Amino acid sequence: MDDKTGPTDYANPGDRDLFLKAARENVTLGVDRLKKMMPQCAFGELGTCCILCYMGPCRIDPFDNGPKLGVCGASPDVIVARNFLRAATGGASSHAGHARELALLLHEIAEGKAPGYAVRDEAKLLSVAARLGIRTDGRTVNAVAGDVARKALEDFARQDGRPMNWIRARAPRKEYEKWERLGLLVSNAHNEIETAMHRTSMGNDADPQNLWVASLRMGMVDNFSGLMPATDLSDIIFGTPGPKVVSANYAVIKEGSVNIACHGHNPIMASKLAEWADKIEEEARGAGADGINVVGVCCIGNELATRFGAGYAGHLAQAELFLMTGAIDAMVVDMQCIWPGLVEIAKCHKTRFITTVPFVRNPDAIHVEFDPAMADDRAREILRHGIAAFKERKAAKVRVQIPDASAKMLTGISVEALVSVLSAVNAEDPLAPIVDALASGDILGAVGVVGCPNPKLRYTSMTERMAAELLRNNVLIVTTGCVNHILAQAGFLTGEGTLKYAGEKLKKVLTALGNAAGLGAPLPPVLHMGSCVDNSRIYDLLAALAGRIGIEISQLPVAGSAPEFITEKAISIGSFFLAAGILVHVAPPPRVFGSPFAIGLLTEKLPSITGGKVLVETDPSRAAAGILSHIRSKRQAQRLPLP
């Protein structure tokens, strides 16, 4: 273990304090449950357990003399591929649902049925409309918005076999042609989801390769009916993020305020809480509070920070710890990554736990269904729960312990914002500084580090140590999702982070860019591009760079990494990046090791098909080494210098 990057350097003292508080108060946390769950089922970890019919459950141990086939005759290659596809389907369905909700909202806005919302970013609307081939001249904003929404919904409805609107509008030409050749141009996200569930049911697809192609197609669903429209439509409705510096870590909680922690993913609800927090501040004052403090946990933290500059609380595994502070008056959740165990901790601290989405409920929570048509009323209702809880907290003298842990971060680096920053250097060709630095080797390559904080790896500071190693080697990092919380709290998302972590060459580039852009400081070495769904922005950036250079995305000296992934969403996002031709590093190990076919495909065959490749590595130094080696080989193939 490298001392300089050892876990203690990164461990958040706030986390430690609250773990101790939980232990003192006999509150059980996820880490405790994980410990108790050990050892975990090896069949499940290998992917060779099958519960898809009632002749099973079947399970194959590759190492003993037991059965080598399921009752139906399914091989481990088939079982693993089916399980993986179902996981990818769970992930893509989540993102599709996220985007579809936004499409429906934009449609309501266009029809004048969602008075609490409007098109905030007309420029983005026009640019998305133009890409979709929607006529814009002389038309009202709402007319164009209605067409954009309908085009989005059409990708869940068409039965004519034509590729999805969002693929046709947003895929770069080279990738489009590759996907067409490989049969990856999905037509209808919902057909694909239905067929994936169908083909994985007993007695359907028994061809591992066919099933893996379906997983790549599910990746296409994830990106083109999930991530990309989610980002595009959110930008249109809530505004495209621009650079801003926000506060992160436990210090964003203010003991004297009504603290509202939003947890989840979709800005539809949380944006209204942020808006109404100001509007009814007087009510909070009346209750003895300094005001209403809306902060974001998990991806809604990214959304609130990057779009509205709100306090950037913590990642999904810290949601428990924020509740442990005793200072959260309401935890308001929408969807995804809301651990069921949170409600118990909320109860111990007089925190009102409020669910808002009909398909994400908890029997011990307060449910306020957030109908966008009644957004203002609902936002007020929710905040008033917080105010009432604040009074109770004060009356009950709930023991509050807010760790003195604070950080700043630069956020809001959408592709549009980045281009605008870089225009300060070269207005004609904004990407030139990056392309030149990549060409010279001053930037060796770039890695999208994304995903979750997995309690299985969190104690090793897997993400921070891998990121430090990459930066030391002059690799630029862009991030989305909860990884942002991890790295922001460890100081990676500031100009000081550049001085501390970046290799000499990268430091020079980022300093020059920061100065040219008038920031008065280096650009951070880790660029915050948004929430999970904003992996679309990373893809857009790659597309722009590859397009500028005139190569395929798979030829760029770049990689993706989900160093502590948890969710099925990571499986489907990863599947997309494999389809796009990117090296995808993951930890913990994906559940494919029971299948020789999967291992061969993902590590050996796929690179010559899509260009994608999977790297599995749980050690941060070795993970960084594997990624660096890949970046170097891509540079070599492009005859770029290998400094």
Add this chain to the structure above:
Amino acid sequence: MDDKTGPTDYANPGDRDLFLKAARENVTLGVDRLKKMMPQCAFGELGTCCILCYMGPCRIDPFDNGPKLGVCGASPDVIVARNFLRAATGGASSHAGHARELALLLHEIAEGKAPGYAVRDEAKLLSVAARLGIRTDGRTVNAVAGDVARKALEDFARQDGRPMNWIRARAPRKEYEKWERLGLLVSNAHNEIETAMHRTSMGNDADPQNLWVASLRMGMVDNFSGLMPATDLSDIIFGTPGPKVVSANYAVIKEGSVNIACHGHNPIMASKLAEWADKIEEEARGAGADGINVVGVCCIGNELATRFGAGYAGHLAQAELFLMTGAIDAMVVDMQCIWPGLVEIAKCHKTRFITTVPFVRNPDAIHVEFDPAMADDRAREILRHGIAAFKERKAAKVRVQIPDASAKMLTGISVEALVSVLSAVNAEDPLAPIVDALASGDILGAVGVVGCPNPKLRYTSMTERMAAELLRNNVLIVTTGCVNHILAQAGFLTGEGTLKYAGEKLKKVLTALGNAAGLGAPLPPVLHMGSCVDNSRIYDLLAALAGRIGIEISQLPVAGSAPEFITEKAISIGSFFLAAGILVHVAPPPRVFGSPFAIGLLTEKLPSITGGKVLVETDPSRAAAGILSHIRSKRQAQRLPLP
């Protein structure tokens, strides 16, 4: 064990002979693999294993001191409900896919793009159109057909929240109102599938009740976007079945013929093989064969028998044994219930194994993609594979052993056909004889016995023994799916079956009906209503009976039973019948016993909500007793005599 209904009475001697042949030839079958898989994973069987995120796999043992919650805090109640919903989603997606394919075909027919097909049953088209509110007067068949197809596809596309067309068109008023009250009126099958996958992914729905409601809604998807449109559209395209007597069991194979065994579910492909078998018979004669003999295995056996009178080969677990005869030249499959292990057995016997659907492949099979637009060409191509294989079989002198096991059965008992038969008794009020017999107790009640032959229970002759017990108690049985093969082979689907198995009162009723209908024999005590998707017909019959009496379906003295179920489709069908207010008996045990909530809901609470109830019982006598007790209680509630 009751000697009269002991397993040896029902065991198919043909099965036994071929099991012995397989043993002699060292061919491994499903039963062998099942034996090797024992003991099966108890976590899986209890439903308390969770692989929905990468903090897991988690598993809860309710009987030890291990963890009681997953890492995220999910309780066994949540884990079980999520797993169950995913299974129901797999099943409903399969049926939705089946129906959607037919809707697309009908659309192509209407547009003149599928020259191999036509609307065969205009009366059915007009009746379905009328129920959907489609204008029919003065319009061409194709114009109406196009509208019907579009209405079917609309149920996968609408985003306006209105209930599905098929629910509005086909649900009886009393049930519609109940479902409206309970929030079970689904709007869009695909939205529902997406949301089910989303809500079961990590950190979403943590409310067991909400998740179970979603499973009931998935049942609605299964019936109203799967079963019902599948039956309606198949009837329109291939003709509504009418009564016919067909041959069943191994004797349908003819050694001297080119034997084509169709296996799967959708008549689109198999119907064309049946058609072209006659047209190119000369080619087969030229190869030295007596002709081409197309027979059906699994549900396509039901479709081919009930619609075209083709030989009714065997159930899904016999597909292996039919290959073991050595006399099958081509096994041609479309989708669902195609065990991956079949290809190995086919290889041993020079049988060409041909897949035809893009999402159901096998690396060792020949793939002939069956595009309906090219149906005739593809059908010829497939049959020629059979002819070529026949020549090889003869040349290689493949050892053939066709057991001397034969049976007859009456099939084609669609609701339309039943009403037509009963009209011979009472033309004004065709259902009167059944309603009167139910009222008097001559028919004590009726049970839909459906589903699969599960190797776990097959050796106990679970289905035959339970059916015999019900019949002895004057309960009429209607069937769909592979249960038909089981019961046909045991002689239940003939007038002689009535004489042998029916109680005295039921015998009298069936004899009178058979005579009145001019059959010259009693009606069989088990009425063959079609394939799995034709559970819609059972529901239609229940709706007609309840409507005629003026009560809710849940008040009828009836039940459903899947005594040896295997597939996720059974889970979603069962969920629908629970929503419809029916007692559903199942074996083997569903994976819910790890959840006290599920047990309470399915056995105690649900009866007072929808009227539905689950009965789990693997012993045939006790299963029959439980069903009889339910029927008696329903009679009691209606103040009907309890003979």
